[in-house]
Amino acid sequence: MPMLIEPAELAARLDAERSGDGSTRTVVLDVRWTLAQPDGSEEYREGHIPGAVYVDLDTELADHDVEGEGRHPLPSEAAFTRAMRRWGLRDGDTVVVADGGGSYASARAWWLLEHAGWADVRILDGALPAWCAAGLPVEQGDVVPEPGDATARFGSLPVVDLDGAASLGLEPADVLLDARAGARYRGEVEPIDPRAGHIPGAVSAPTTDNVGPDGRFLPAAALRERFAALGVDGARTVGSYCGSGVTAAHQIVALRLAGFDGVLYPGSFSQWSNRFELPVATGAEPGGERADAAAHG
Incomplete structure (x- = not known):
C-alpha cells in the first residue's frame, strides 16, 4: 500500500467521490501542530483541504494523564478508538493525513493509525503548502463528520520502552537514531527538557x-543513502526517538520509504532526561561525554 499521496491524486479522489464515481471513501485528517504552537485549530479554521477533519495532537494523539512516560505518551486503545470515531472513520476508508508543513505532526x-491496524493510511507529501502550491482549493470553518465505527487494535508496529532504548544505544549490533536538531543532540541547547x-x-x-526545501520527502534512493551512512543496513535493529515521540515517527516514515523497518521509542528524551539516574551524553559523537545522576545532584 502506498505511504504517500500527491496533492493532485488526492484532489482527483475527492472529486470522484463527490460525483459518486469513487470506489472507496477517503477521509482527510488535518494535524496542524508544532512545538511552538500546539493548538492548530485556528489555523485549521482559516483554511484547510475541503472536508478535512481537525485532529488535536495533544489530546487525541497523546495521553497527558499518563505520568513518567514523556511529554506525549501514547493514547490508550480505547481513547484512540474514540478519536477515530469522532473523525468519522469507518472500516475500509482510505485515510490521508496532512499538516501545516514538513509532515512532522501528520x-x-x-504511525498511530498503522499501529492501530488501519489498512490504508497515507501522508500528503508536501502537506498543505504543496496542496496550495498546486492551486487547489481550501475551505474555512469546522468540519464535523458523522461518527464512525472504527476500532483501534494496537500492536501492528513495534515499540521499545526506556530499557529497550538503552540497549539499542549500547549494543553495536543495533542503531538508535536521535531525530532532534543537531544542537539539541550535542547538548548545546535544550529548550524544554530538564537535561541537555x-x-x-x-x-x-x-x-x-x-525532506527537501519544499517539505516533501526525499526520494527513496536518497533516503536509503542517508540511513546507510548512519549505520542502517537492513540487518540491524533501528530505534528512533526525539524529544517527545512526535518527530521520531517521521523518522519511521522515512525509514520505511527507504526500505527499512524502524522501532519507535515513544517516551523519547523527555522521558529519559527526567530519569536522573540515567546517563546522558553530550557532543557530536554517539558516546560523547557522559554525565550521570551524580553530576546533576
Missing part, C-alpha cells in the same frame, strides 16, 4: 534531513 497520526544531550550510543539523525 507522521504521528500515520542525548541517550548514550545514539546517532544524530535530524528529521529535517528527511
Whole structure:
C-alpha cells in the first residue's frame, strides 16, 4: 500500500467521490501542530483541504494523564478508538493525513493509525503548502463528520520502552537514531527538557534531513543513502526517538520509504532526561561525554 499521496491524486479522489464515481471513501485528517504552537485549530479554521477533519495532537494523539512516560505518551486503545470515531472513520476508508508543513505532526497520526491496524493510511507529501502550491482549493470553518465505527487494535508496529532504548544505544549490533536538531543532540541547547544531550550510543539523525526545501520527502534512493551512512543496513535493529515521540515517527516514515523497518521509542528524551539516574551524553559523537545522576545532584 502506498505511504504517500500527491496533492493532485488526492484532489482527483475527492472529486470522484463527490460525483459518486469513487470506489472507496477517503477521509482527510488535518494535524496542524508544532512545538511552538500546539493548538492548530485556528489555523485549521482559516483554511484547510475541503472536508478535512481537525485532529488535536495533544489530546487525541497523546495521553497527558499518563505520568513518567514523556511529554506525549501514547493514547490508550480505547481513547484512540474514540478519536477515530469522532473523525468519522469507518472500516475500509482510505485515510490521508496532512499538516501545516514538513509532515512532522501528520507522521504521528500515520504511525498511530498503522499501529492501530488501519489498512490504508497515507501522508500528503508536501502537506498543505504543496496542496496550495498546486492551486487547489481550501475551505474555512469546522468540519464535523458523522461518527464512525472504527476500532483501534494496537500492536501492528513495534515499540521499545526506556530499557529497550538503552540497549539499542549500547549494543553495536543495533542503531538508535536521535531525530532532534543537531544542537539539541550535542547538548548545546535544550529548550524544554530538564537535561541537555542525548541517550548514550545514539546517532544524530535530524528529521529535517528527511525532506527537501519544499517539505516533501526525499526520494527513496536518497533516503536509503542517508540511513546507510548512519549505520542502517537492513540487518540491524533501528530505534528512533526525539524529544517527545512526535518527530521520531517521521523518522519511521522515512525509514520505511527507504526500505527499512524502524522501532519507535515513544517516551523519547523527555522521558529519559527526567530519569536522573540515567546517563546522558553530550557532543557530536554517539558516546560523547557522559554525565550521570551524580553530576546533576
